[in-house]
Amino acid sequence: MDKKLIIQKIREHKKQPNLRYKLKERTEVFTNLLFYTLFDIETPVETNLDKLETEFDSLVHLACWDTERPCKKVWENYVAKLPTILELLNLDAEATVNCDPASLSIEEVYMAYPGFYAIAIYRLAHELYQVGFPLVPRLMTEYAHRQTGVDINPGAVIGNSFHIDHGTGVVIGETAIIKDDVKIYQGVTLGGLFVAKNLQKTKRHPTIENNVTIYANATILGGETIIGENSIIGGNAWLTDSVPANSTVFHTPEIKIKTQVNAS
Template identity: 75%
Template sequence: MDKNEIIRSIEAHKDNPALKFRLKRRSEEFTDRLFLTLFDQETPVKENLEQLEQSFEELVELACWEKDKPCSEVWAQYVGLLPEILEKLNLDARAISACDPASLSLEEVYMAYPGFYAIAIYRLAHELYRMGFPLVPRLMTEYAHSRTGVDINPGAQIGRSFFIDHATGVVIGETAVIRDHVKIYQGVTLGALYVAKNLQQTKRHPTIEDHVTIYANATILGGDTVIGANSVIGGNAWLTESVPANSTVFHTPEIRIKTEKHAG
């Protein structure tokens, strides 16, 4: 096969005209600018909102393959939600600062906590997801995933004052519901019992009620699984059934320590 044949073969197999990776890069740039517009004191809000609107117009051109969808009308509705999103994120930051004795300031939370960054990008992506804007919300949360190790699907429903500590390895599925004042630690999975394409419109992921704490590497699976309010789920627990309110669930591994006596 000569060079021209190779080129023709590759071009023939590039059969998805909507697959333009420029959309991924532009979504990441949009995400960065949006985050700085909300939090960075040196980033002017007025000028950046104008630039964000221009960036969003490009995302519309790249992401809205179904021309009958009113994608161009989403921005006006979305930008009106930014003050409310910022209010929620400020509550998240305060919850992290209040719960973590290692936190020395709110500024540290905003700039150095991967859990906060992941929550921030989730909240910014969730409203676009809710409006039906295609693909971009997922690209936004995957961008946060690549930077933090936290995988939050933009379809998840998360309440106020949410706290993720240490962050790495956290997975929160599309239909998970998390109420207010919930704390989770690294390695926690809120997942589905099993995966099948015909379950796309089914609640597959658990519900976590108010004031629940879930410690490291706990796995909670299933759309019918509800963790009752004020419960504590210990590290490494594996749950596929509901837990009543005010419960404590813990995993008890068997640990044996053998110490050899010194001779002499």
């Protein structure tokens, strides 16, 4: 095929006028700068806040395609919330130190725990999601997902002192509600019972009440599913119905062990 014709055909099929991958790249720069500003002791806060505002301006330019939306005004409100977000994240880090016997220091949690990093980026993205800032919150949490294996939709509502242990394979859906002092382990899914576009504006994901522990590879589905406070959900459990407070839920597989006698 003639090269000019190939170019013409490609151009004909590039149908999204606002699809600029530069937005994805700039979001990642902004996310990294934000994380360092909040946590790295050698990163100057005052200088970085100015840099962050500049980066945010570039996101406004790339993401706010509707000129009627006052995206530029978002920054002042957002930056004012950063101290509160940092306070919440410090509680998350302390929860991990208190829960995990393998954690040797709180510095280790901040620097080496994928669950904490995923929660941090979620909390920073959630504030932008709440004000309707387009696309950037999802790009932020997807960036964390790519690095940690933890997929938290920025629309989820998560309370204080949240702990994710190990993290890989965790999925938390957009309308999930997680209250205070909840602990979850790798492979946990808080998902939707049905997948259909007409459910977009409905609560599709479960509610987890205070002080619940959910062990590895448990799956909890449905917007009406509520896990009552102080409950323990065992590994590999599959739940689509609510669980009363103070419950323990077990999955009991049948395990058979065959041992050869006098095997040489």
